[in-house]
Amino acid sequence: xxxxxxxxxxxxxxxxxxxxxxxxxxxxxxxxxxxxxxxxxxxxxxxxxxxxxxxxxxxxxxxxxxxxxxxxxxxxxxxxxxxxxxxxxxxxxxxxxxxxxxxxxxxxxxxxxxxxxxxx
Amino acid sequence: xxxxxxxxxxxxxxxxxxxxxxxxxxxxxxxxxxxxxxxxxxxxxxxxxxxxxxxxxxxxxxxxxxxxxxxxxxxxxxxxxxxxxxxxxxxxxxxxxxxxxxxxxxx
Numbered sequence: 001x002x003x004x005x006x007x008x009x010x011x012x013x014x015x016x017x018x019x020x021x022x023x024x025x026x027x028x029x030x031x032x033x034x035x036x037x038x039x040x041x042x043x044x045x046x047x048x049x050x051x052x053x054x055x056x057x058x059x060x061x062x063x064x065x066x067x068x069x070x071x072x073x074x075x076x077x078x079x080x081x082x083x084x085x086x087x088x089x090x091x092x093x094x095x096x097x098x099x100x101x102x103x104x105x106x107x108x109x110x111x112x113x114x115x116x117x118x119x120x
Numbered sequence: 121x122x123x124x125x126x127x128x129x130x131x132x133x134x135x136x137x138x139x140x141x142x143x144x145x146x147x148x149x150x151x152x153x154x155x156x157x158x159x160x161x162x163x164x165x166x167x168x169x170x171x172x173x174x175x176x177x178x179x180x181x182x183x184x185x186x187x188x189x190x191x192x193x194x195x196x197x198x199x200x201x202x203x204x205x206x207x208x209x210x211x212x213x214x215x216x217x218x219x220x221x222x223x224x225x226x227x
Contacts, residue, residue: 046207046218046219046220046221047164047207047209047218048218049215049216049217049218051215060214062215063121063215064215096163096164098163101166101169101175104152104169104211105211105214105215105216106154106166106169106209106211106216107154107156107164107166108166108169108175110163110164110165111163112162112163113163
């Protein structure tokens, strides 16, 4: 059973860059056939798909965040990462990494999530 | 971007009763519709995809139906562990978009 675990700073200052890593166990990010996703949820609110990467390294980002987002893959560490630049309080959220249901933007396996607060 | 609208916002149901949750898309998403369950303090978990296919390990009391713009999640006999928030999500168009959720609470 694949497991995912997010890690990174819980507090980021406004205008700085949010960086998170998702470590995958029980599966390989380079094995093919899956999207590796980032999804976020502001406190008390709904879910927003940030973007995904797949084994070739190709990415797709939510147009609302595209100018600020980078998702990358580190096959040597079996991880994928999220960078979000120029953050504001509106980026405060629980950030989840998730494995897709094959090549579909359906989140079949989720990490536990990590709360990132943007505040000075 | 496709807007997903769920109703009702809150559903009060007694254990053992049937719950019916609705999800509407602002344009057709064919059958590219998923349902998730989220309990407090936990990540969402996938229940249904393809509008009606149960994910691995999901009990048969959960069923999904619909296509196009109108979808339904039915829980045939609510168990204590089913009280949670449920989200629908379309994946016909990028970005995948979620409804605002329906909270199923104990009556």
